[in-house]
Amino acid sequence: MPRTLHPSSATLAAADAPRRRRKDARPQELLDAALEMFVEKGFAATKMDDVAARAGVSKGTVYLYFPSKEELLKAVIRHNLSLTIAEGDDVLSRYDGPTSELLHLLARRWWERVGETAAAGIFKLIITEVRNFPDLAEFYAAEVIEPGRALIVKLLQRGIDRGEFRQVHLLDTAHALIFPMLMLCLHKHSVGACPAGDEVTADPRAFIDRHIDLVLHGLQRPTTPLTP
Amino acid sequence: MPRTLHPSSATLAAADAPRRRRKDARPQELLDAALEMFVEKGFAATKMDDVAARAGVSKGTVYLYFPSKEELLKAVIRHNLSLTIAEGDDVLSRYDGPTSELLHLLARRWWERVGETAAAGIFKLIITEVRNFPDLAEFYAAEVIEPGRALIVKLLQRGIDRGEFRQVHLLDTAHALIFPMLMLCLHKHSVGACPAGDEVTADPRAFIDRHIDLVLHGLQRPTTPLTP
Amino acid sequence: MPRTLHPSSATLAAADAPRRRRKDARPQELLDAALEMFVEKGFAATKMDDVAARAGVSKGTVYLYFPSKEELLKAVIRHNLSLTIAEGDDVLSRYDGPTSELLHLLARRWWERVGETAAAGIFKLIITEVRNFPDLAEFYAAEVIEPGRALIVKLLQRGIDRGEFRQVHLLDTAHALIFPMLMLCLHKHSVGACPAGDEVTADPRAFIDRHIDLVLHGLQRPTTPLTP
Amino acid sequence: MPRTLHPSSATLAAADAPRRRRKDARPQELLDAALEMFVEKGFAATKMDDVAARAGVSKGTVYLYFPSKEELLKAVIRHNLSLTIAEGDDVLSRYDGPTSELLHLLARRWWERVGETAAAGIFKLIITEVRNFPDLAEFYAAEVIEPGRALIVKLLQRGIDRGEFRQVHLLDTAHALIFPMLMLCLHKHSVGACPAGDEVTADPRAFIDRHIDLVLHGLQRPTTPLTP
DNA sequence: CATGAATGAGAGTTCATTCAT
DNA sequence: GATGAATGAACTCTCATTCAT
Numbered sequence: 001m002p003r004t005l006h007p008s009s010a011t012l013a014a015a016d017a018p019r020r021r022r023k024d025a026r027p028q029e030l031l032d033a034a035l036e037m038f039v040e041k042g043f044a045a046t047k048m049d050d051v052a053a054r055a056g057v058s059k060g061t062v063y064l065y066f067p068s069k070e071e072l073l074k075a076v077i078r079h080n081l082s083l084t085i086a087e088g089d090d091v092l093s094r095y096d097g098p099t100s101e102l103l104h105l106l107a108r109r110w111w112e113r114v115g116e117t118a119a120a121g122i123f124k125l126i127i128t129e130v131r132n133f134p135d136l137a138e139f140y141a142a143e144v145i146e147p148g149r150a151l152i153v154k155l156l157q158r159g160i161d162r163g164e165f166r167q168v169h170l171l172d173t174a175h176a177l178i179f180p181m182l183m184l185c186l187h188k189h190s191v192g193a194c195p196a197g198d199e200v201t202a203d204p205r206a207f208i209d210r211h212i213d214l215v216l217h218g219l220q221r222p223t224t225p226l227t228p
Numbered sequence: 229m230p231r232t233l234h235p236s237s238a239t240l241a242a243a244d245a246p247r248r249r250r251k252d253a254r255p256q257e258l259l260d261a262a263l264e265m266f267v268e269k270g271f272a273a274t275k276m277d278d279v280a281a282r283a284g285v286s287k288g289t290v291y292l293y294f295p296s297k298e299e300l301l302k303a304v305i306r307h308n309l310s311l312t313i314a315e316g317d318d319v320l321s322r323y324d325g326p327t328s329e330l331l332h333l334l335a336r337r338w339w340e341r342v343g344e345t346a347a348a349g350i351f352k353l354i355i356t357e358v359r360n361f362p363d364l365a366e367f368y369a370a371e372v373i374e375p376g377r378a379l380i381v382k383l384l385q386r387g388i389d390r391g392e393f394r395q396v397h398l399l400d401t402a403h404a405l406i407f408p409m410l411m412l413c414l415h416k417h418s419v420g421a422c423p424a425g426d427e428v429t430a431d432p433r434a435f436i437d438r439h440i441d442l443v444l445h446g447l448q449r450p451t452t453p454l455t456p
Numbered sequence: 457m458p459r460t461l462h463p464s465s466a467t468l469a470a471a472d473a474p475r476r477r478r479k480d481a482r483p484q485e486l487l488d489a490a491l492e493m494f495v496e497k498g499f500a501a502t503k504m505d506d507v508a509a510r511a512g513v514s515k516g517t518v519y520l521y522f523p524s525k526e527e528l529l530k531a532v533i534r535h536n537l538s539l540t541i542a543e544g545d546d547v548l549s550r551y552d553g554p555t556s557e558l559l560h561l562l563a564r565r566w567w568e569r570v571g572e573t574a575a576a577g578i579f580k581l582i583i584t585e586v587r588n589f590p591d592l593a594e595f596y597a598a599e600v601i602e603p604g605r606a607l608i609v610k611l612l613q614r615g616i617d618r619g620e621f622r623q624v625h626l627l628d629t630a631h632a633l634i635f636p637m638l639m640l641c642l643h644k645h646s647v648g649a650c651p652a653g654d655e656v657t658a659d660p661r662a663f664i665d666r667h668i669d670l671v672l673h674g675l676q677r678p679t680t681p682l683t684p
Numbered sequence: 685m686p687r688t689l690h691p692s693s694a695t696l697a698a699a700d701a702p703r704r705r706r707k708d709a710r711p712q713e714l715l716d717a718a719l720e721m722f723v724e725k726g727f728a729a730t731k732m733d734d735v736a737a738r739a740g741v742s743k744g745t746v747y748l749y750f751p752s753k754e755e756l757l758k759a760v761i762r763h764n765l766s767l768t769i770a771e772g773d774d775v776l777s778r779y780d781g782p783t784s785e786l787l788h789l790l791a792r793r794w795w796e797r798v799g800e801t802a803a804a805g806i807f808k809l810i811i812t813e814v815r816n817f818p819d820l821a822e823f824y825a826a827e828v829i830e831p832g833r834a835l836i837v838k839l840l841q842r843g844i845d846r847g848e849f850r851q852v853h854l855l856d857t858a859h860a861l862i863f864p865m866l867m868l869c870l871h872k873h874s875v876g877a878c879p880a881g882d883e884v885t886a887d888p889r890a891f892i893d894r895h896i897d898l899v900l901h902g903l904q905r906p907t908t909p910l911t912p
Numbered sequence: 913c914a915t916g917a918a919t920g921a922g923a924g925t926t927c928a929t930t931c932a933t
Numbered sequence: 934g935a936t937g938a939a940t941g942a943a944c945t946c947t948c949a950t951t952c953a954t
Contacts (some may be wrong), residue, residue: 040359041359041360042270042271042272042356042357042360043270043272044270044271044272044273045271045272045360124355124356126418126419127352127355127356127414127418127419128270128352128355128356128418129270130418130419130422130425131268131269131417131418131421131422132269132270132273134422134423134424135424137419137422137423137424137425138422138424140419141419141424141425141426145419145426146426168442169438171429172429172435172438172439172442173442175408175411175428175429175435175439176408176439176442176443179407179408179411180403180404180407180408182411183403183407183410183411186355186414189359190354190355190356190358190359191354191355191358191365191368191369191373193359194358194359194362194365194366195362195365196362196363196365196366196369197358197365197366197369198369198373198374200403201399201400201403207400207403210396210397210400211400211403211404214396214400214401214404214443214446214447215404215442215443215446216446217445217446217447217448218442218443218444218445218446219442219445220445
């Protein structure tokens with residue numbers, strides 16, 4: 001694990017020679033800077049100067065890596081929508097215990113990987129910009145919504161098949177599960193980011209746990225008739 | 229029903245004479261046009277020309293009623309955040325039947341009054357712009373979030389008090405109830421508005437009914453122990 | 457002739473109310489300003505600010521009338537290549553005297569109408585920019601070169617038909633006639649416009665007369681064999 | 685014929701090894717590349733990248749040889765304005781036959797040496813840029829126009845002195861001779877270089893021969909009175 | 913020598929705002 | 934009140950030039 005013992009060479013180089021081996025790290029730095037600025041101020045209200053400044057370079061440099069502001073946006077979105085879901089799928093197929101535990105597990109992981117990182121801002125960005133850049137809709141639907149939905153539906157079906165959950169509308173339930181978590185992301189980067197803004201919850205992880213519990217409770221197979 | 233006896237001045241003007249609109253209708257027409265454009269393209273990407281064109285007036289006219297684009301935005305938001313909640317409060321205090329029915333009733337009304345009208349776009353607008361105009365946060369928190377939350381909490385408390393619901397985390401449950409409905413609004417004006425975009429549901433009213441049912445199911449007091 | 461007794465109303469208005477009834481005159485003023493600047497500095501080296509300043513307006517105003525710098529260039533070229541040739545054709549078909557006199561007449565008129573006005577600069581502009589804007593080539597070939605050539609060829613043919621000129625290569629002779637006059641235009645707006653530049657001739661009209669004479673002399677039918 | 689015994693270093697390098705070009709060839713290669721690009725796109729519209737790319741080097745390399753774009757332009761012009769005339773002068777003073785033949789000879793040589801090579805583009809470049817770089821005017825007038833004019837005038841005078849030509853305006857006639865040839869050069873690199881462009885002539889050498897003939901015909905001493 | 917990443921002044925273009933009509 | 938011509942500050946994008954490697 002030398003990786004954790006020493007500062008990364010990138011960090012070292014940054015402190016060291018400002019103009020040296022940065023080239024490889026640049027695109028990533030720019031994407032991060034752009035995500036932050038776009039989420040903070042909105043795409044249209046963000047100046048290329050802002051992005052450049054946050055990444056610690058000059059305006060022209062951004063154009064060495066991305067041909068236009070629009071392409072930068074698309075790259076930001078694409079870049080932040082990778083990975084996440086495949087991993088969930090993997091966990092699901094290898095898990096052995098009760099589906100309720102699996103659901104909690106996946107929700108927690110998702111929150112750690114997405115909700116608590118800058119990636120959470122991507123949803124705000126999509127909601128804001130998808131109508132201005134129509135090809136994003138297609139991309140987002142195919143790369144995120146569809147597989148994400150499929151993952152949750154598969155999980156619910158697992159619970160039903162194993163006799164843990166009652167028969168419910170799969171898609172609606174999937175949305176009922178995921179929508180509050182998306183709202184948490186959206187809130188965090190909108191009202192929640194304002195000094196004067198309110199707080200949904202002081203402890204998002206607990207909120208998620210309770211949210212999952214509430215839905216799980218709703219999924220419970222009745223052991224006796226609800227209305228005797 | 230005074231609402232049906234006197235057609236709104238807007239309706240009258242539209243049917244009547246395009247150029248002899250009474251000045252009283254102007255601000256409303258401009259606010260509607262602005263809401264649509266802001267929601268569609270985002271605040272920054274909307275030109276005053278767009279708003280004027282959609283309202284059927286010239287650019288200069290907008291400035292007769294709103295001193296700047298920013299003030300127009302604030303007026304749009306303020307204007308679309310009124311009423312709704314007080315009404316719900318009223319219904320609640322007069323309703324007599326089971327809380328589950330009351331919940332369905334209020335959700336349906338909200339969807340009809342907000343979700344299905346242009347006002348649904350206001351949430352997208354707030355999420356997008358609240359960080360750029362910080363006083364909106366305060367305004368929104370005080371005028372919408374707080375009373376809305378209070379309403380739902382009161383409703384949940386009613387159910388608990390009447391022995392219909394089990395003891396749950398009030399705030400979390402309120403959010404679990406409202407968040408999917410907000411997401412429906414957001415989706416409708418983002419991904420859902422794109423040709424290539426996906427659909428959450430073909431029948432939002434049924435989605436909401438089932439969503440409420442799922443949560444109600446989760447609120448159900450256990451008639452027998454869950455784990456015998 | 458009130459037109460010559462009083463200053464034109466346009467001039468009057470200009471001195472009077474800077475922002476009044478100028479709208480109708482604007483496109484023309486802008487085209488004139490643009491021609492001057494483009495010819496003086498070249499298309500690429502001319503800033504929209506330059507054009508605007510010369511026309512006495514602000515930069516934004518130019519864009520009210522022309523959607524881009526490129527379209528402004530095309531409009532300048534199109535605008536300055538109209539009229540001229542049709543008139544020559546008209547003179548030719550109505551003239552009755554010797555072809556040599558007709559040739560002198562047409563050359564003089566062309567010089568007065570084109571060579572001595574700002575329109576002379578258009579040729580420099582075409583030579584400079586035709587490769588960067590390929591549709592200009594087509595336009596110029598069809599609208600100027602072809603009819604211009606046809607006019608001169610018709611004139612030469614007239615001289616031959618009437619027994620005034622000997623049989624010569626029509627196209628080459630047409631070019632031999634017109635090229636020096638074009639060079640005069642080009643020179644006037646390039647080397648000739650420089651303080652340090654040289655002068656082709658102090659009296660262009662006389663130069664043209666003598667040039668025409670030289671060619672006419674070459675067109676003369678030999679009255680006796682040239683080499684006895 | 686030392687010219688054929690020692691191939692130019694440029695030719696050698698090209699045939700030899702692309703990456704082991706000797707440094708002596710660089711400036712020449714860069715000047716050639718720059719001439720081509722400047723003529724093709726104009727000075728302002730040509731990027732240093734374009735020049736470097738056409739010369740097969742990196743942008744920075746150009747700055748090893750020329751301190752700025754402007755100096756590169758001046759070097760290109762200076763470099764392409766040498767030699768030619770002195771040679772013509774030499775031929776003239778050694779020629780023994782009829783002046784008409786000498787004129788044809790010189791015109792043909794000039795066309796081969798200038799018109800048919802990239803150097804022909806220099807005239808377009810001068811016309812375009814001379815007003816932006818005023819010292820070019822002085823340079824061009826002194827180095828090209830003046831000696832070129834003197835050469836032709838001397839030639840015409842020779843014809844008059846030998847009784848071959850009639851008395852004509854020397855300077856005008858010189859211009860009448862040279863202008864069409866310059867126009868051929870200009871045309872070749874402007875309208876003539878466009879796909880949609882027209883053609884002055886399919887056979888420039890024949891055009892030049894006939895042009896010279898036409899003028900010679902005009903220079904002919906009348907053997908009998910023109911108007912008996 | 914040669915490279916090409918980085919810079920930043922500058923150009924084309926847009927658009928909120930003004931104001932004479 | 935309503936218009937729309939005009940403005941100019943601000944933004945995206947370009948490119949001559951520099952310099953560490």
